[in-house]
Amino acid sequence: LALARRRLELAHQRGDPRLAGQALAALARWQDHATAPAEVLLTRATIQQYLHDFDGALLTLRQLTARADGARLAQAWLTMATILRLQGSYADSDAACRQVAAAGAPLYSTACLAENDGLRGRTAPARQALAGLLADPGLATATAAWLYTSLAELEARDGRDRAADAAFRQALALGADDYTRISYADFLLDQQRPGAALQVLAGQPHSDAVLLRLAIAGTRAAAPGAAAAVNELRERIALSNQRADARLLHGREQAMFALAIDGAAASAVTLARGNLTRQREALDLLLAARAARAAGDRQASAQVRQLQQKMGLHDRRLDALF
Incomplete structure (x- = not known):
């Protein structure tokens, strides 16, 4: 172990x-x-x-x-709820969230259900639930950082950019993990703030996800080292694609690279659509919609919209693309 x-x-x-x-x-x-x-x-x-x-x-x-x-094992139920959520199965995720409470972790159950509520557009009760948990003075630092990240992502999907930025900053002040930094970097890139995204990622281990954001932010900011990040990531993608399933396993990252670095919108559409067969987080639908719009692919755009409606996903950033 x-x-x-x-x-x-x-x-x-x-x-x-x-x-x-x-x-x-x-x-x-x-x-x-x-x-x-x-x-x-x-x-x-x-x-x-x-x-x-x-x-x-x-x-x-x-x-x-x-x-x-x-x-x-509360962690087993929480992991199950997380996977079901990223597959877009919110009702099944809810059921697993409730089992988290039954296993003795009511705080995580409440946060889990609030995250699903936010994804469905029940933003007011979700926001209230997360704020209630964060009001506990005895909350562990790591748990508070996780809750602030969930709140920040909810606010970003709801189009409340200032509130999202404030919540991300709260999470970072508590020593947030790589996931939060990557999510905040994506938010900053959407806000046309590549320099700030570079600062958020400075000093982080160069996982594929981090390196991708460094390449995108560095290219947009014309920062020193941007070309090196792009070349390294291109080599990693080529190496990864020696595996037959690489485009499915890493379709999100490859689609982002194709769209943001290579400007290959049609290729990004193909990769993003393949990625949606496995994972359906808000970012995955947003990426597919952006690629379809850049490629002028109305059919792909309509398919993303249909999937959003089927899932019941609330995301004002996504709505603005249709």
């Missing part, structure tokens, strides 16, 4: 899926889900999630939570 977790941590830092493969290999001796220790199954599902094997991760988690010892 220690080896698997360390390899997964390195995979996150370096953006190298081979390290995640090594993490899975470290757990290979436990093939029987019925007898494998609960922590082994939870770690395996987390690795599968990192590798974008979302269906595999859900299968592992469902097998785990069907067991008495697994049903009491």
Whole structure:
């Protein structure tokens, strides 16, 4: 377990899926889900999630939570809720969120449900729920940073840019993780503030996601080192594409690169549409809509709009593209 977790941590830092493969290999001796220790199954599902094997991760988690010892693991339910959310299955995610409370973590259950409410457009109650949690003076710093990030993303989707910026800054002041910095960098790029995005990402390990934002922000700001970041990422993409499933596993990053760096809108549409077959976060739909608009592809644009309506996703940035 220690080896698997360390390899997964390195995979996150370096953006190298081979390290995640090594993490899975470290757990290979436990093939029987019925007898494998609960922590082994939870770690395996987390690795599968990192590798974008979302269906595999859900299968592992469902097998785990069907067991008495697994049903009491709040993290297992929370991970399940997160995966179902990114697949666009908000109602199923809600059900998993409620199980988080039953497993003894009501704060995380409330935040989980609030995030889903915000995605559906129930922004006022979602905002109120997150603010209520943040009002607790005894809240752990890392938990507060996570809640501020969720609030910032809600505000960004609701078109409240000042409120979003303030919440992102609160999260950063608490020592936010890479996810928050990447999400804030995307927000700043949308606000035409590439220099600020570079500052937010300064000193972060060069995972693929971080390097991509550095390349985009650096190119837009004409910053020193931008060309090096672009070339390094281009090499990583070429290496990654030696795997047959790379365009599916990393379709979001490749679509962003094609659109923002190469100006290859048609290619970005293809990559973004492929990505939507696996993950359907707000960013994924937004990327697909932007690519379709840049390419003048009305059919692709209509498909994104239909998917948004089917999911019930509330995002004013997305609405503005149709």
